[in-house]
Amino acid sequence: xxxxxxxxxxxxxxxxxxxxxxxxxxxxxxxxxxxxxxxxxxxxxxxxxxxxxxxxxxxxxxxxxxxxxxxxxxxxxxxxxxxxxxxxxxxxxxxxxxxxxxxxxxxxxxxxxxxxxxxxxxxxxxxxxxxxxxxxxxxxxxxxxxxxxxxxxxxxxxxxxxxxxxxxxxxxxxxxxxxxxxxxxxxxxxxxxxxxxxxxxxxxxxxxxxxxxxxxxxxxxxxxxxxxxxxxxxxxxxxxxx
Amino acid sequence: xxxxxxxxxxxxxxxxxxxxxxxxxxxxxxxxxxxxxxxxxxxxxxxxxxxxxxxxxxxxxxxxxxxxxxxxxxxxxxxxxxxxxxxxxxxxxxxxxxxxxxxxxxxxxxxxxxxxxxxxxxxxxxxxxxxxxxxxxxxxxxxxxxxxxxxxxxxxxxxxxxxxxxxxxxxxxxxxxxxxxxxxxxxxxxxxxxxxxxxxxxxxxxxxxxxxxxxxxxxxxxxxxxxxxxxxxxxxxxxxxxxxxxx
Numbered sequence: 339x340x341x342x343x344x345x346x347x348x349x350x351x352x353x354x355x356x357x358x359x360x361x362x363x364x365x366x367x368x369x370x371x372x373x374x375x376x377x378x379x380x381x382x383x384x385x386x387x388x389x390x391x392x393x394x395x396x397x398x399x400x401x402x403x404x405x406x407x408x409x410x411x412x413x414x415x416x417x418x419x420x421x422x423x424x425x426x427x428x429x430x431x432x433x434x435x436x437x438x439x440x441x442x443x444x445x446x447x448x449x450x451x452x453x454x455x456x457x458x459x460x461x462x463x464x465x466x467x468x469x470x471x472x473x474x475x476x477x478x479x480x481x482x483x484x485x486x487x488x489x490x491x492x493x494x495x496x497x498x499x500x501x502x503x504x505x506x507x508x509x510x511x512x513x514x515x516x517x518x519x520x521x522x523x524x525x526x527x528x529x530x531x532x533x534x535x536x537x538x539x540x541x542x543x544x545x546x547x548x549x550x551x552x553x554x555x556x557x558x559x560x561x562x563x564x565x566x567x568x569x570x571x572x573x574x575x576x577x578x579x580x
Numbered sequence: 581x582x583x584x585x586x587x588x589x590x591x592x593x594x595x596x597x598x599x600x601x602x603x604x605x606x607x608x609x610x611x612x613x614x615x616x617x618x619x620x621x622x623x624x625x626x627x628x629x630x631x632x633x634x635x636x637x638x639x640x641x642x643x644x645x646x647x648x649x650x651x652x653x654x655x656x657x658x659x660x661x662x663x664x665x666x667x668x669x670x671x672x673x674x675x676x677x678x679x680x681x682x683x684x685x686x687x688x689x690x691x692x693x694x695x696x697x698x699x700x701x702x703x704x705x706x707x708x709x710x711x712x713x714x715x716x717x718x719x720x721x722x723x724x725x726x727x728x729x730x731x732x733x734x735x736x737x738x739x740x741x742x743x744x745x746x747x748x749x750x751x752x753x754x755x756x757x758x759x760x761x762x763x764x765x766x767x768x769x770x771x772x773x774x775x776x777x778x779x780x781x782x783x784x785x786x787x788x789x790x791x792x793x794x795x796x797x798x799x800x801x802x803x804x805x806x807x808x809x810x811x812x813x814x815x816x817x818x819x820x821x822x823x824x825x826x827x
Contacts (some may be wrong), residue, residue: 403655481637482674486688486740487664496687500678 357442366535373452374518380457385464388418393472425462431523441531448529460517467509471502510544511568515561587611592643594629603629605799616776618786621796627779631748635666667737671749673723673729681715685739707735711765727758731765747778795819
């Protein structure tokens with residue numbers, strides 16, 4: 339037992355302390371958090387836009403008079419559907435590599451490319467989450483807004499979206515947590531995120547256990563922290579109504 | 581446009597499934613300023629559809645509706661402007677659950693009539709006091725009883741200072757002991773000469789408050805008249821049968 343303990347200590351020393359290798363993890367963690375936060379922001383913006391287009395189309399298309407508005411909405415809806423199909427139908431690693439090696443082949447800003455790739459990817463999932471949230475708000479809320487004289491966008495902004503957002507907050511938080519873990523494939527475009535940092539240490543020390551378990555623990559702690567934070571936020575939102 | 585006529589309904593139809601279902605089959609009527617028109621009739625007679633056509637929550641398949649002299653069924657007319665002057669109260673209240681009572685009431689005047697928060701709040705608080713709910717301004721809808729919610733829904737609509745109030749079965753979703761408090765507010769409104777169109781099953785209210793009662797069946801207006809004419813001397817057989825069942 340004592341022997342195993344001593345061995346672990348030596349491993350820890352070799353992988354994290356020597357040559358200040360822990361700095362890889364700190365830097366990598368920063369990159370991971372940065373990419374995740376920015377991507378989630380982008381994802382929410384893209385997602386809400388797409389969700390609004392899709393649900394506006396579903397709600398209004400039938401009884402809209404023929405005209406410019408209807409055509410524009412139809413085109414936007416078609417683009418949105420294509421976006422959802424392509425993004426949800428291909429792996430995120432492939433999208434990331436296409437983004438880095440093809441679309442932004444001339445750029446070397448790995449963080450920017452990763453944020454774009456993960457944000458656009460996440461947007462597709464957020465869109466469907468938000469759309470289900472919009473659809474889950476009672477039709478009477480919509481009618482009440484319209485009967486007061488609000489137009490369609492105003493009703494959406496003041497009345498429907500806040501309620502929809504609250505309804506889907508747990509699902510959105512889950513999407514954030516998924517994204518936090520998903521960014522671990524950023525190493526494919528040589529971005530030194532947390533996972534890549536662990537892998538770099540492993541390649542230097544030729545020992546896999548410590549760096550990989552260490553990385554896994556950091557992810558786990560972060561996920562547990564954010565889960566706790568979201569539960570707290572949810573409780574707070576619920577209390578505001580009781 | 582005749583004087584005093586606020587809403588004119590001209591052979592309004594609402595068909596579903598390409599005419600297979602006729603929810604409204606050619607309704608003609610006028611609603612004058614200060615009138616309290618109560619619409620009665622069996623379930624599925626089209627009375628709610630009629631009411632919802634008045635502010636175009638349902639788009640009529642045919643016919644015209646004039647409000648304040650403009651044809652609101654014309655797609656070129658901006659219905660949102662007109663809806664600001666037509667308050668509506670729903671069976672299921674439809675308060676905004678994510679806002680306090682006060683916010684529920686002031687959001688439309690602030691955003692649509694560009695009132696300042698202070699101005700809108702003053703108006704809202706005055707109305708809240710009048711329905712005896714001044715102390716609940718900062719509560720959320722889920723903290724209120726059904727009767728309280730419906731009274732709030734009424735004053736929320738009144739905050740826009742509408743010219744007409746539309747009531748779509750305002751007491752049907754309430755527990756019996758809460759019906760009275762809501763009807764009381766509506767009576768008060770009627771006494772203040774608010775123009776009202778009320779779809780309801782409360783025959784007592786219709787008899788007491790209505791200036792005119794309209795009986796609908798199968799999408800048609802079957803009989804129309806003063807409460808005395810309708811309740812004490814019904815002419816049509818269908819109205820007689822209906823009254824025999826509900827009174």
